[in-house]
Structures are given as C-alpha cells and as structure tokens.
Amino acid sequence: MKIFNSKSEYGLLAKLFHWVTFIVLIAQVPFGFYLVGLEFSDERIELENIHILIGITVFYLTLFRLIWKFFNPSPSETRSFFKGQVFIGKANHFLLYLSIFTITISGILKKLYMGETLSFIFFKYGFEKDNFVLADAYYQVHIYANYLLLALVSLHILAVIIHHFVFKDKILKKIT
Ligand code: HEM
Ligand code: HEM
Numbered sequence: 001m002k003i004f005n006s007k008s009e010y011g012l013l014a015k016l017f018h019w020v021t022f023i024v025l026i027a028q029v030p031f032g033f034y035l036v037g038l039e040f041s042d043e044r045i046e047l048e049n050i051h052i053l054i055g056i057t058v059f060y061l062t063l064f065r066l067i068w069k070f071f072n073p074s075p076s077e078t079r080s081f082f083k084g085q086v087f088i089g090k091a092n093h094f095l096l097y098l099s100i101f102t103i104t105i106s107g108i109l110k111k112l113y114m115g116e117t118l119s120f121i122f123f124k125y126g127f128e129k130d131n132f133v134l135a136d137a138y139y140q141v142h143i144y145a146n147y148l149l150l151a152l153v154s155l156h157i158l159a160v161i162i163h164h165f166v167f168k169d170k171i172l173k174k175i176t
Contacts, residue, residue: 008077010175017065018175021058021100025153028054029146052111056120059104062097079169092156099149106141113138 004011010018028051035051038044078086111118115130163171 005072005075008075009173010075011072013068014065014072014074015175017061017068021061021065024054024058024061025100025149028058029150032146052107052118053121055104055107056118058100059108060121062100062104066097075174079167081167081169089159092152092159096149096152096156099145099152102145103142103149106138106145110135110138110142 001012003013005014031047031051031054035044035047038047078089080086108118112125112127113131113135115127117124117126160171163169
C-alpha cells in the first residue's frame with residue numbers, strides 16, 4: 001500500500017489519520033459527556049486530565065493531518081451524480097476539520113482562562129491571570145461545537161451509505 005494519496009485513493013498515512021481520529025473521537029465525545037455528570041472528586045480530576053491529554057493529542061493529530069494534506073492533496077477523482085455534489089462533500093470535510101479545531105481550542109482556552117497551567121505534551125503554558133467569564137464562554141463553545149461535530153459526522157456517514165448503496169460508486173474503497 002502506498003504512503004501517498006493517488007488520484008483515486010487515499011494513501012496509508014491519510015487513511016491512518018482518518019481512522020485513528022475516528023476511533024479516538026467515538027470514545028472522547030461520550031467520555032466528555034460522562035465526565036461532566038460525575039461528582040467532584042480526585043477520580044474526576046484524574047479523568048479530566050486524561051480527557052485533556054487525549055484532546056490535545058487530537059489537536060496535534062489534526063494539525064499534522066492538514067499539513068500532510070497540504071503537501072499531498074486528497075484524491076480528486078469523484079463521479080458526480082448531481083450538481084453541487086463535490087462542493088457539498090468538500091464543505092462537509094472542511095466543517096469537520098473546523099469543528100475538531102473549535103472543540104480542542106475552546107477546551108484549551110477554557111482551562112487557560114480558569115488560570116490553570118496546561119501541559120501541551122512538548123511544553124507547559126498558562127495565562128498570568130484568570131477570567132471566569134471568558135472561561136465559561138469558551139466552555140459553551142466547547143459544548144456546541146461537540147453537537148456540531150455529531151451532526152456533521154452523521155451527515156458524513158449518511159453520505160457514505162448513500163454513495164455505497166444508491167450510487168454504488170465504491171467510495172469506501174478510497175479510504176479503507
Ligand atoms: C469521527 C468520525 C469521522 C470524521 C471526523 C471523518 C472525517 C473525514 C474527513 C475530514 C474526510 C476528508 C479527508 C480529506 O480529504 O481531507 C473524510 C473522508 C472520508 N470519510 Fe470520514 N470521518 C469520520 C467517519 C467516517 C466513517 C465512519 C466512514 C465510513 C462509514 C467514513 C468514510 C469516509 C470516506 C469514504 C471518505 C472519502 C470521501 C471522499 O474522498 O469523497 N468516515 N472523513
Ligand atoms: C476532540 C477533542 C475533544 C472532545 C470531543 C471533547 C468533548 C467534550 C464533551 C462532549 C464534554 C461534555 C460537555 C458538556 O456536556 O458539558 C467535554 C467537557 C470538557 N472538556 Fe472536552 N473535548 C475535547 C477536547 C478537550 C480539550 C483539548 C480540553 C482542554 C484542554 C477539554 C476540556 C474539557 C473540560 C475541562 C470539560 C469539562 C469537564 C468537567 O466539567 O469536569 N476538552 N468535552
């Protein structure tokens with residue numbers, strides 16, 4: 001299997017980025033919702049730290065994925081079944097990337113405005129002063145961006161099902 005994308009199929013690295021992100025996200029979203037329902041305790045702090053570490057890893061992963069995509073464009077070959085189809089697909093992909101960045105960056109800003117120092121794996125960073133109003137605003141963004149992600153992923157999967165069963169254009173072969 002080739003590491004680079006071709007005109008008709010994603011390469012190994014793009015496939016790995018896609019499926020690793022998928023597996024991490026299907027765990028991380030419910031994990032976040034579970035976390036907020038827990039009583040305040042040492043265990044909750046521990047779990048929140050794990051949530052943050054996974055979240056920051058997703059941020060780096062998406063950043064590297066986009067850098068890779070910039071140097072190695074996605075497969076361009078797509079059969080169109082109706083006008084605007086390619087645009088809708090691209091818009092869905094763009095918004096998926098945007099929602100992942102919005103979730104991770106708003107989570108980071110929430111914690112930084114709480115006055116906490118965060119480990120960004122390669123370095124640590126914290127703001128000098130806290131601002132609880134902004135912290136809460138970014139947390140609201142964090143929550144709504146998660147709902148947006150869920151809606152976009154549902155559309156994404158629905159599109160794949162339609163491609164596979166209605167258009168029968170073997171779209172899954174591109175990414176598996
Ligand atoms: C968390 C869930 C998922 C996210 C965030 C996600 C995200 C993405 C993104 C951003 C792309 C565009 C890649 C690029 O060219 O830059 C993509 C492509 C694709 N995804 Fe997903 N995906 C998810 C789940 C799935 C699932 C479950 C399936 C299969 C059922 C799937 C099938 C595909 C296919 C077939 C493509 C290629 C589409 C094309 O090139 O026309 N994805 N995905
Ligand atoms: C892809 C990455 C991430 C996903 C999918 C995600 C998802 C979620 C979800 C669904 C919630 C529950 C929201 C609610 O209903 O109130 C949550 C809570 C939270 N998230 Fe994230 N998150 C991610 C990354 C991050 C990052 C990078 C940070 C911080 C650096 C962060 C910090 C938090 C905090 C502090 C909470 C509240 C937990 C608590 O109250 O104990 N998240 N997250």
